Amino acid sequence: MKLTLETWDIGHLHTHLQGAVDLEFWTIPFYMSAMYSIKDKTSAPYQLIRTVVNQEMLHLQSAANIANAYGLSPTFEAPVYEGTTIPHLDFSLDNPEKIKPYLPYTAEIGPLDLEHVNAMCLIEIPEYETNEKIELFSQIEEYGSIGAFYEALRYGASQLTQYLKGGVRQADFFAAYYRNMPAMAITESGDRGFDQVDLLINLITDQGEGMSAKDQKVVPVFQNTADDVAPDQDHFEKFLQIKNADKLPETYTAKPVSAYSEQDKKLEAILIEQFTALRGALKGLFSGENPQDFFVIMASVGGAIRNCWMNGVTPKFS
Numbered sequence: 125m126k127l128t129l130e131t132w133d134i135g136h137l138h139t140h141l142q143g144a145v146d147l148e149f150w151t152i153p154f155y156m157s158a159m160y161s162i163k164d165k166t167s168a169p170y171q172l173i174r175t176v177v178n179q180e181m182l183h184l185q186s187a188a189n190i191a192n193a194y195g196l197s198p199t200f201e202a203p204v205y206e207g208t209t210i211p212h213l214d215f216s217l218d219n220p221e222k223i224k225p226y227l228p229y230t231a232e233i234g235p236l237d238l239e240h241v242n243a244m245c246l247i248e249i250p251e252y253e254t255n256e257k258i259e260l261f262s263q264i265e266e267y268g269s270i271g272a273f274y275e276a277l278r279y280g281a282s283q284l285t286q287y288l289k290g291g292v293r294q295a296d297f298f299a300a301y302y303r304n305m306p307a308m309a310i311t312e313s314g315d316r317g318f319d320q321v322d323l324l325i326n327l328i329t330d331q332g333e334g335m336s337a338k339d340q341k342v343v344p345v346f347q348n349t350a351d352d353v354a355p356d357q358d359h360f361e362k363f364l365q366i367k368n369a370d371k372l373p374e375t376y377t378a379k380p381v382s383a384y385s386e387q388d389k390k391l392e393a394i395l396i397e398q399f400t401a402l403r404g405a406l407k408g409l410f411s412g413e414n415p416q417d418f419f420v421i422m423a424s425v426g427g428a429i430r431n432c433w434m435n436g437v438t439p440k441f442s
Contacts, residue, residue: 134195134287137280141191142198143212144277147270148184148328149406150203150211151247152177153399153429154233157439158244160429161235161375168353169236169373172362175352179331179359181422182298186308186324188410192293193310193317194281197411200403202442205233208243215246217268222249233439235375241367248360250333271333278325281318288317293412301350332359376433388437395428399441 159173191198203211210231215223226249229242249269267273281288294309302308305327310320330346341356348355354362366372379388402425405418429439 132280132283134284137194137277137284137287138191138196140273140277140280141187141194141196144187144274145184145191145198145200146203146211147213147273148180148187149200151180152184153203153439153441154205154231154240155180155244156426156429157233158236158240160426160439161433162373163376164373167373169366169369171353172366173236175348175354176359176362178301178352179348182302182308183328183331184406185295185297186328188406189294189308189310190281190321190324192410193289193321194284194287195289195292197293200406202399202403205231205441207231210243210247212273213247213267213269215268217266218249233441235378235433236366236372237375238367238372241363241372244363245360245367248333248358248363250358250360269333271329274325274329278322281321281325285315285318288321289313290317290320293410295409301348302346303349304345304347306345330358377436378433378438379436381438384437388435391428391432391435391437392440395425395432395439396442398424398428 155173155177159170159177162170162173164170188198208229208231223246226242226245228239229246230239231243234240247270250271267276288310290310290312292310294311296308299305299308306323307320308324310317310324312320327346330342342358357365384392398421402421405421408414409418432439
């Protein structure tokens with residue numbers, strides 16, 4: 125069933141908002157695992173992925189802020205990494221010629237290799253590479269790209285501004301990195317609040333897959349003004365740069381699970397424990413609490429991922 129103004133309701137919008145949180149959260153361990161598998165932390169691919177991971181945390185904050193403004197307290201379930209399944213995206217809906225350069229791909233956790241780079245490109249692939257009209261579907265699994273997903277969410281949110289309440293459980297950890305952004309939280313209600321929602325959706329999509337022309341750079345208002353090595357490049361451009369390089373960087377080699385020692389299993393368990401703590405901290409953060417150890421936990425997850433790779437253990441999150 126195609127969505128129309130009459131069929132959007134607050135329950136359906138909440139489903140999309142939780143889906144946005146799920147999708148943004150899914151990318152973070154996936155990208156971090158690829159990044160920490162790179163031996164040389166000074167390499168260009170490592171630095172490029174690092175900037176994307178940081179922005180995915182910003183996107184997660186943005187999606188959660190929008191959800192709370194519309195009365196949904198988001199949950200943070202453990203992401204699943206199996207086969208070629210990426211939450212709420214179905215690349216088969218796209219023009220086959222559009223996705224062909226990025227096949228094969230995998231949605232399983234692994235090192236930075238061609239299949240993982242291809243997946244990263246597909247996740248962030250621009251809408252503008254086709255002339256297809258963005259369709260709005262009733263099921264959140266029916267979108268061919270992040271851009272199409274967020275256009276549907278934007279449409280639904282614009283129809284239901286009577287539910288939008290500013291100042292509800294908003295978080296802002298990134299203002300110091302984005303001096304050109306007017307605001308990163310929803311402080312207004314109703315139609316005025318939707319202007320802020322619209323800005324955050326534009327932030328997510330502009331940083332991710334870019335604007336509406338192939339030579340379009342990330343506009344200054346959405347650029348990291350502090351520590352991005354390529355602030356005017358969107359995520360797709362950064363991943364494509366890695367894919368098109370002469371060679372991929374050297375990565376750690378993972379052992380088969382059957383060869384894990386007891387120490388290896390402990391490293392795996394430590395990462396799962398730290399990631400579970402991160403999920404709890406995120407839930408608290410966007411439920412109105414103020415977990416003081418949030419960034420400590422986030423850093424510990426990164427360290428645990430690195431320790432796994434250095435010992436030949438593929439990161440595992442649940």
